[in-house]
Amino acid sequence: MKILIVDDSKAMRMIVLRHLRQAGYGDADFCEAANGLEGLSQVKAESPDLILSDWNMPEMNGLEFLRKLRSDGLDTAFGFVTSEGTPDMHMLARDSGALFLIAKPFTVDTFRETLDAAGVV
């Protein structure tokens, strides 16, 4: 399994990676991008099975990234990991094609339970 982590914060990419490994995804391959534009390039280059993306990013934000993927016909499993955790944002994420939204701050259990519930293997 290959997981693409998209966040403009190198620190947060590191934290997400650590939490994924502790949640049982240590055998996965990981790649990273710093914004939606870089994420699009990585999707084409790496063909990830799952994308975990921040919402608020410069250049291209997470929602624009997701919408661009879907408009290009790419149905890669997509989840947000973001500080945007209001019910409106959850709804907007799902309506735009995201499987889930993990709000910061999170725990290892949050990742394990959310990815399990979303059927991400």
Add this chain to the structure above:
Amino acid sequence: MDDPTLVSTWLHAMVNSAEELATSTLGLEGITVINEALPKERDFPGSYVAIVGDSYNFEYGIAGSWDSCAVLARALLFMEPEEELSEDDLADAVNEVINIVAGGIKRRMSEIDTGLKLGLPAFFNGTLHPTSHQEAAASKVDLAGAEVYLMVFRHRT
């Protein structure tokens, strides 16, 4: 819900959000509020983010000494004290702290102002003063062993 017209209500939302960060991602028991006062120190590094709504506009910040910011960054990054921490990584980590805390503030206060939007965090080193168009409140807290100020500046309407 406390009175949203009071800036202290928005500071309490920030302290509660920082507490949530401490007890979840950082795996701590909580934070300790040391006192409520704006910092007097000069050349304090810190991270700031705008939260703009239909009725309220804020700048939220977290600031402390370089040493305190390094302690906080190491806690977020799960780094050992002897591991090297670059200034860029320190700034990135403290930016992420204020980003997470701001998200918690928005979540807590979205019933008061449904139009709240988060900006992108920015790190800088300097001295903070509210302008004549702002009112401010701050708490000095111990967060993950780092003594830092949690601050809110609200634009008067």
